Amino acid sequence: MGVFASTDDPGSTGHEQVVFCQDKQTGLKAIIGIYSTALGPALGGTRFYPYASEEAALADVLDLSRGMAYKNALAGLDLGGGKAVIWGDPEQIKSEALLRAYGRFVESLAGRYYTACDVGTYVADMDVIARETRYVTGRSVEHGGAGDSSILTAWGVFQGMRAAAEHVWGAPTLAGKRVGVAGLGKVGKYLTKHLLDDGAEVVATDVNPKALEWVRTTHPQVELVDDATALVAADIDVYAPCALGGALNDDTVPALRAKVVTGAANNQLAHPGIEKLLADRGILYTPDYVVNAGGVIQVADEIEGFNFERAKLRATKIYDTTREILQLADDEGVPPAVAADRLAERRMADVGRLRTILLR
Numbered sequence: 336m337g338v339f340a341s342t343d344d345p346g347s348t349g350h351e352q353v354v355f356c357q358d359k360q361t362g363l364k365a366i367i368g369i370y371s372t373a374l375g376p377a378l379g380g381t382r383f384y385p386y387a388s389e390e391a392a393l394a395d396v397l398d399l400s401r402g403m404a405y406k407n408a409l410a411g412l413d414l415g416g417g418k419a420v421i422w423g424d425p426e427q428i429k430s431e432a433l434l435r436a437y438g439r440f441v442e443s444l445a446g447r448y449y450t451a452c453d454v455g456t457y458v459a460d461m462d463v464i465a466r467e468t469r470y471v472t473g474r475s476v477e478h479g480g481a482g483d484s485s486i487l488t489a490w491g492v493f494q495g496m497r498a499a500a501e502h503v504w505g506a507p508t509l510a511g512k513r514v515g516v517a518g519l520g521k522v523g524k525y526l527t528k529h530l531l532d533d534g535a536e537v538v539a540t541d542v543n544p545k546a547l548e549w550v551r552t553t554h555p556q557v558e559l560v561d562d563a564t565a566l567v568a569a570d571i572d573v574y575a576p577c578a579l580g581g582a583l584n585d586d587t588v589p590a591l592r593a594k595v596v597t598g599a600a601n602n603q604l605a606h607p608g609i610e611k612l613l614a615d616r617g618i619l620y621t622p623d624y625v626v627n628a629g630g631v632i633q634v635a636d637e638i639e640g641f642n643f644e645r646a647k648l649r650a651t652k653i654y655d656t657t658r659e660i661l662q663l664a665d666d667e668g669v670p671p672a673v674a675a676d677r678l679a680e681r682r683m684a685d686v687g688r689l690r691t692i693l694l695r
């Protein structure tokens with residue numbers, strides 16, 4: 336895989352900087368990927384995962400850091416896109432010394448990259464990393480952190496869904512609609528509450544008996560179905576994937592009865608081309624990275640000194656961004672996923688270019 340950008344090399348990834356970090360003593364092997372700093376320091380979490388190979392770790396960090404640039408651009412943040420991976424089994428090798436060694440590498444980038452939590456890293460780990468670097472967010476409440484990011488993630492998903500409802504049915508509300516929520520985890524639970532408060536009917540599923548028990552006790556009016564396959568085939572207006580990636584694939588899209596898909600899960604499209612399949616079936620898909628940006632908006636706010644109301648206002652704007660994307664998609668005759676990418680690229684180019692105006 337090529338790392339260096341070149342217009343005549345379509346296989347290139349276009350990343351600004353990719354840093355390999357190693358500390359033999361602690362077993363640290365990390366790769367920090369900075370896709371773009373056009374809008375500001377690159378922000379993205381650190382994934383700690385036992386990749387099968389260095390190539391797999393590199394491919395993941397390149398992919399994830401690029402995704403963060405687009406997500407942060409559309410979230411309206413003055414932040415670029417980056418991500419890091421630590422290659423290894425966190426159960427086996429995570430230690431104070433390893434995390435601090437990693438923190439020193441982050442510090443050595445002098446603010447070009449801000450890290451945060453991702454799969455395999457937690458708020459407590461960020462507190463350890465912060466003993467070596469200023470460039471870390473997503474910290475514990477005791478250290479000025481914002482706490483549970485799923486609250487604003489769910490709020491943002493709800494805003495994106497309102498914009499989609501307006502586009503399809505003419506009013507920004509889910510009142511009277513049947514919404515299928517796949518995954519009643521941290522985000523799915525809050526989303527269910529917003530939907531019920533808005534007057535929607537909720538149909539849901541989860542593989543975890545505790546999550547099902549929670550909904551039976553807290554919201555007995557929610558209808559439960561056996562699994563995600565049953566939910567996809569159910570008579571619903573909106574499908575909200577809030578569990579794992581790949582929810583929209585060659586099997587689910589043809590079976591889907593909903594007119595709108597808006598959910599929190601990352602990487603909902605199983606492969607490129609699924610966005611076209613959805614469009615051909617007349618199903619409106621709001622890109623996952625646009626509507627699930629509430630979490631990154633929250634950790635980004637923490638960099639300024641966390642203020643929940645300010646972060647919530649910014650997450651509420653996901654409604655406006657989704658509207659703009661859906662309008663652009665109609666105007667340019669492309670699926671919303673393509674329109675979102677174009678809008679993000681425009682912001683990176685238009686705002687990023689301003690740095691060429693000399694300030695002294």
Ligand SMILES: NC(=O)c1ccc[n+]([C@@H]2O[C@H](COP(=O)([O-])OP(=O)(O)OC[C@H]3O[C@@H](n4cnc5c(N)ncnc54)[C@H](O)[C@@H]3O)[C@@H](O)[C@H]2O)c1
Nearest residue numbers: 484485488518519520521522541542543578599600601630
């Ligand atoms: N938490 C955040 O702030 C945030 C931000 C952006 C994106 N996301 C994404 O949103 C999704 C949900 O995040 P979360 O924090 O709620 O995670 P979570 O782990 O708390 O919840 C996921 C839920 O999905 C259920 N689930 C797993 N497999 C399932 C299946 N096959 N069918 C039905 N249910 C299934 C799990 O039992 C769990 O209850 C993830 O894809 C995550 O990457 C989360």
